[in-house]
Amino acid sequence: MGRAFLFILVMIALPAAAQIYKYTDANGNTAYSNQPPDGVKAQAVELPPLNSVEPQTPPPATTKTHADExxxxxxxxxxxxxxxxxxxxxxxxxxxxxxxxxxxxxxxxxxxxxxxxxxxxxxxxxxxxxxxxxxxxxxxxxxxxxxxxxxxxxxxxxxxxxxxxxxxx
The missing domain is CATH 2.60.40.10 (Immunoglobulins)
Incomplete structure (x- = not known):
């Protein structure tokens, strides 16, 4: 059971660690791919770390409001x-x-x-x-x-x- 669990974790983590490649196609256009094409010079693209935002809880709603608030x-x-x-x-x-x-x-x-x-x-x-x-x-x-x-x-x-x-x- 431990090996199956480890295999699932590795499979889930692989897309997050995938490399992006930049190359020029036959028509001279710049293209990007997650796999380097055969017979074409491709450069690995360094991606910045992903942004993350912590979820914020909304402030509690007030039920009574006074004239000064x-x-x-x-x-x-x-x-x-x-x-x-x-x-x-x-x-x-x-x-x-x-x-x-x-x-x-x-x-x-x-x-x-x-x-x-x-x-x-x-x-x-x-x-x-x-x-x-x-x-x-x-x-x-x-x-x-x-x-x-x-x-x-x-x-x-x-x-x-x-x-x-x-x-x-």
Whole structure:
């Protein structure tokens, strides 16, 4: 049994140790072969060692992502538009809408959720126009998150704005 095993090992190893020969054929073309041709001058080709790559294990997938641990490039663009930043937003009843600029389009199960003063606001939606109702006067911060269930996929930069509510006598 030992000789048969040794013979199999030698047969497997022979192709790995095979020599390559370079020669010029009858038409003047350079040719390569694993056996030198009869009656033709052939040169043994020195091959560099084979490259090898160790398999790498992928990093473990994270199931929860917090706002400060966002994956990069989930969306190229995610920002709020339609909010004045240099002057007050006039909304006598505190109701106004904001637009979400997002590229590429919102994907699969992802939803948009507003964060008013760092707290979730309203119901998540897949529509990029979101309404805020009865927001108190004063300074606020607003951001939008892309969520997948309870997992935050990505969050936009916060926009600071001031709501001005004027009461009519």
């Amino acid at each position: 966002q994956p990069q490039n989930a969306y190229e663009v995610l920002e709020l538009t339609g909010l004045p930043t240099t002057e007050a937003l006039r909304a006598n009843n505190g109701t106004f809408t904001v637009n979400v600029l997002i590229k590429p389009r919102l994907q699969g199960p992802h939803l948009l959720r507003l964060m008013l003063d760092e707290q979730p606001y309203g119901q998540p939606s897949n529509v990029p126009i979101l309404q805020l109702v009865n927001v108190d006067r004063g300074m606020h911060s607003l951001a939008v998150q892309v969520i997948d269930g309870e997992t935050v996929v990505q969050q936009s930069p916060s926009v600071t704005f001031t709501v001005q509510r004027v009461h009519k006598p």
